[in-house]
Amino acid sequence: MKRSIILSIESSCDETGIAVIADGRRILADVVASQVALHAPSGGIVPEVAARAHLRWIVPVLDEAWAAAGVTWADVDAIAVTCGPGLAGSLLVGINFAKALAWVHDKPLVGVNHLEGHVYAAWLTDPGQEASDRPEPIFPLVALVVSGGHTFLAEMRDHLTYRLIGTTLDDAAGEAFDKVGRLLGLGYPGGPAIQRAAEGATRRDVRFPRAWMGDSTDWSFSGLKTAARKIVGEARTEEGLPPDDPTATLSEATTAELAWGFQDSVVDVLVTKTVRAAAAIGARSIVLGGGVAANGVLRGRLAEGASSLGVPLFVPRPGLCTDNGAMIGAAGARRFHAGERAGLDLDARPSLPLAAR
Numbered sequence: 001m002k003r004s005i006i007l008s009i010e011s012s013c014d015e016t017g018i019a020v021i022a023d024g025r026r027i028l029a030d031v032v033a034s035q036v037a038l039h040a041p042s043g044g045i046v047p048e049v050a051a052r053a054h055l056r057w058i059v060p061v062l063d064e065a066w067a068a069a070g071v072t073w074a075d076v077d078a079i080a081v082t083c084g085p086g087l088a089g090s091l092l093v094g095i096n097f098a099k100a101l102a103w104v105h106d107k108p109l110v111g112v113n114h115l116e117g118h119v120y121a122a123w124l125t126d127p128g129q130e131a132s133d134r135p136e137p138i139f140p141l142v143a144l145v146v147s148g149g150h151t152f153l154a155e156m157r158d159h160l161t162y163r164l165i166g167t168t169l170d171d172a173a174g175e176a177f178d179k180v181g182r183l184l185g186l187g188y189p190g191g192p193a194i195q196r197a198a199e200g201a202t203r204r205d206v207r208f209p210r211a212w213m214g215d216s217t218d219w220s221f222s223g224l225k226t227a228a229r230k231i232v233g234e235a236r237t238e239e240g241l242p243p244d245d246p247t248a249t250l251s252e253a254t255t256a257e258l259a260w261g262f263q264d265s266v267v268d269v270l271v272t273k274t275v276r277a278a279a280a281i282g283a284r285s286i287v288l289g290g291g292v293a294a295n296g297v298l299r300g301r302l303a304e305g306a307s308s309l310g311v312p313l314f315v316p317r318p319g320l321c322t323d324n325g326a327m328i329g330a331a332g333a334r335r336f337h338a339g340e341r342a343g344l345d346l347d348a349r350p351s352l353p354l355a356a357r
């Protein structure tokens with residue numbers, strides 16, 4: 001990878017992230033302002049509230065990243081920004097901020113696909129960590145990105161090239177975690193809360209359904225969600241809880257068991273199909289990313305699956321799995337060196353695809 005310093009900006013959803021990335025891999029600074037607390041009372045992201053919060057936080061986040069990176073504008077080669085997919089209003093805050101910086105400081109601008117950022121998080125190294133201590137993923141590889149908005153499995157035979165292998169036919173994996181978290185009264189976001197609750201499960205035999213759909217490499221989580229509603233409803237009746245009083249929650253033991261059963265089902269289908277696809281294409285490594293990749297059980301089981309194939313798994317530390325600016329800098333550096341440039345007419349693309357089959 002050629003030498004470069006990239007200032008990168010992420011604002012596609014509910015995290016305002018700005019980072020400074022050297023040579024496509026080394027994090028010099030990575031600052032994220034999370035809106036989780038802001039959206040928790042509504043149990044999900046309110047787009048207008050998210051966009052306004054990005055506006056409020058983007059300058060302080062830049063100031064903090066800038067101070068931590070210890071670079072000057074003369075050092076910066078390009079500005080990378082997420083241009084999609086994501087919430088239009090949120091994307092526009094980051095894009096317009098990036099454009100203003102690019103114009104004022106006369107720097108090239110590079111648009112980055114958010115999903116590509118999640119893939120390239122696997123290349124990042126932390127301050128103080130030697131790049132040689134963290135080997136790079138080996139091509140051909142399969143990359144699984146599982147987040148609140150996406151479930152995406154692709155084959156990569158080289159940098160920046162993707163063939164879509166699998167996606168979700170309905171809900172994203174993270175969305176399923178968030179919805180079932182709400183059903184269990186665990187609050188928002190559901191993913192981390194379900195993982196925490198599941199750790200306390202003593203009985204681990206509750207079986208939630210799996211939608212295998214034959215040999216399909218796609219996923220479907222809507223049936224699981226419906227099953228979860230039914231299973232939670234039955235458990236509530238058994239514990240004598242009123243059906244529509246969300247303040248009356250299941251006992252801790254039952255909540256833990258159900259959280260475990262649900263998580264086990266999601267992890268099982270994600271891991272099984274990914275490992276099968278990796279074997280089918282003769283992958284030499286597996287990359288995992290996206291907010292759901294912060295899940296310890298998914299990380300552990302996919303590591304086992306990869307090792308059964310004799311290939312390494314590359315997964316960023318949990319803080320780099322959820323949305324951040326650093327991953328946009330890692331992908332942006334690759335795009336920058338490939339000669340890609342965006343004009344000042346760069347626009348938000350809420351449904352920007354990354355790959356076709």
Ligand code: KG4
Pocket residue numbers: 013146147148149150173174175177178189190191192195290291292293294295296321322323
């Ligand atoms: O990548 P991300 O930060 O934002 C999107 O691009 O969507 O992913 C957020 C999603 C949420 O659905 C959240 O519940 C899920 O990632 N998540 C987790 C965990 N941490 C975050 N899901 C399962 N286990 C976790 N530990």
Ligand code: ZN
Pocket residue numbers: 114118147148290291322323
């Ligand atoms: Zn994301």
